[in-house]
Amino acid sequence: xxxxxxxxxxxxxxxxxxxxxxxxxxxxxxxxxxxxxxxxxxxxxxxxxxxxxxxxxxxxxxxxxxxxxxxxxxxxxxxxxxxxxxxxxxxxxxxxxxxxxxxxxxxxxxxxxxxxxxxxxxxxxxxxxxxxxxxxxxxxxxxxxxxxxxxxxxxxxxxxxxxxxxxxxxxxxxxxxxxxxxxxxxxxxxxxxxxxxxxxxxxxxxxxxxxxxxxxxxxxxxxxxxxxxxxxxxxxxxxxxxxxxxxx
Amino acid sequence: xxxxxxxxxxxxxxxxxxxxxxxxxxxxxxxxxxxxxxxxxxxxxxxxxxxxxxxxxxxxxxxxxxxxxxxxxxxxxxxxxxxxxxxxxxxxxxxxxxxxxxxxxxxxxxx
Numbered sequence: 001x002x003x004x005x006x007x008x009x010x011x012x013x014x015x016x017x018x019x020x021x022x023x024x025x026x027x028x029x030x031x032x033x034x035x036x037x038x039x040x041x042x043x044x045x046x047x048x049x050x051x052x053x054x055x056x057x058x059x060x061x062x063x064x065x066x067x068x069x070x071x072x073x074x075x076x077x078x079x080x081x082x083x084x085x086x087x088x089x090x091x092x093x094x095x096x097x098x099x100x101x102x103x104x105x106x107x108x109x110x111x112x113x114x115x116x117x118x119x120x121x122x123x124x125x126x127x128x129x130x131x132x133x134x135x136x137x138x139x140x141x142x143x144x145x146x147x148x149x150x151x152x153x154x155x156x157x158x159x160x161x162x163x164x165x166x167x168x169x170x171x172x173x174x175x176x177x178x179x180x181x182x183x184x185x186x187x188x189x190x191x192x193x194x195x196x197x198x199x200x201x202x203x204x205x206x207x208x209x210x211x212x213x214x215x216x217x218x219x220x221x222x223x224x225x226x227x228x229x230x231x232x233x234x235x236x237x238x239x240x241x242x243x244x245x246x247x248x
Numbered sequence: 249x250x251x252x253x254x255x256x257x258x259x260x261x262x263x264x265x266x267x268x269x270x271x272x273x274x275x276x277x278x279x280x281x282x283x284x285x286x287x288x289x290x291x292x293x294x295x296x297x298x299x300x301x302x303x304x305x306x307x308x309x310x311x312x313x314x315x316x317x318x319x320x321x322x323x324x325x326x327x328x329x330x331x332x333x334x335x336x337x338x339x340x341x342x343x344x345x346x347x348x349x350x351x352x353x354x355x356x357x358x359x
Binding site: 022023024025030034037041042044047048049051052053054055056057058064069076078093098101102105106108111112113116117119120121122123125173199213216217219228229232233235236239240243247248 | 261279319343346350
């Protein structure tokens with residue numbers, strides 16, 4: 001320490017000393033980000049548990065053309081999800097889930113276009129893009145309802161488990177493989193589907209407020225941005241579910 | 249809340265053409281990667297399971313980066329916000345590695 005210094009030094013100001021926003025984002029947006037981070041942990045827990053249970057089960061290692069459903073090994077997903085609506089009996093592995101992925105990505109695009117329109121205070125454009133986003137979300141939910149029905153009811157030849165014919169799946173019995181596989185299907189896609197449902201509700205709320213001019217009176221469309229973050233997160237989770245549940 | 253009949257004067261700005269074009273190109277990239285995933289799923293045989301899984305995970309990370317970076321706008325936020333979101337995900341990666349390893353250990357003890 002130099003004792004010669006006599007000039008009064010101004011204390012070093014940090015952005016964290018208050019008065020400014022160090023993260024350059026509003027309170028609402030930050031809270032949405034950290035909520036989404038915690039939600040990401042929840043989804044990670046589900047997917048990681050899937051990884052744990054799957055790697056604890058034997059995999060199918062015969063030729064893929066001779067594949068049959070059996071509770072003895074973990075199923076090959078493309079053999080489980082190979083149906084599409086209105087084409088009964090046609091083998092179209094993963095096509096339907098591909099369509100669902102396309103729908104969700106497109107609804108994410110329309111959402112981000114609504115956010116862009118909001119920045120410009122363009123009420124008509126926000127209304128248009130929010131409506132498309134809601135349509136996309138509802139279509140996705142409809143697809144998921146069909147997929148669940150198909151999975152629960154089951155088709156084709158039944159699997160014989162302990163001398164009993166098993167069609168479809170529930171939480172204790174599974175035509176396609178070990179019961180754990182069906183449990184994870186219901187929990188992971190169900191938890192994601194619930195997020196899509198609440199996302200559609202929030203999107204509708206935003207649409208309603210836009211139509212009634214709430215954000216014009218407020219002077220900004222930041223709510224569209226916040227709900228947009230949530231909606232993109234739902235799309236992001238689906239990208240991971242698609243890879244870890246359907247592809248791998 | 250009392251309802252007011254007078255609506256505020258709102259000036260609508262013209263569309264930001266460059267930004268909209270950028271958003272559509274990100275959408276195109278996401279769709280192309282998804283199509284590539286499909287092609288790999290049906291052309292690369294199941295015997296190459298390790299390389300299949302590696303490619304799928306890499307493509308998923310690329311897609312996630314585009315969604316979070318561009319759609320959620322995180323790439324253009326303050327550095328401290330970017331790191332506050334990304335660093336906690338390190339725990340998730342570790343948890344994934346640890347639990348899949350644990351699952352393989354359970355598999356071996358069951359044999």
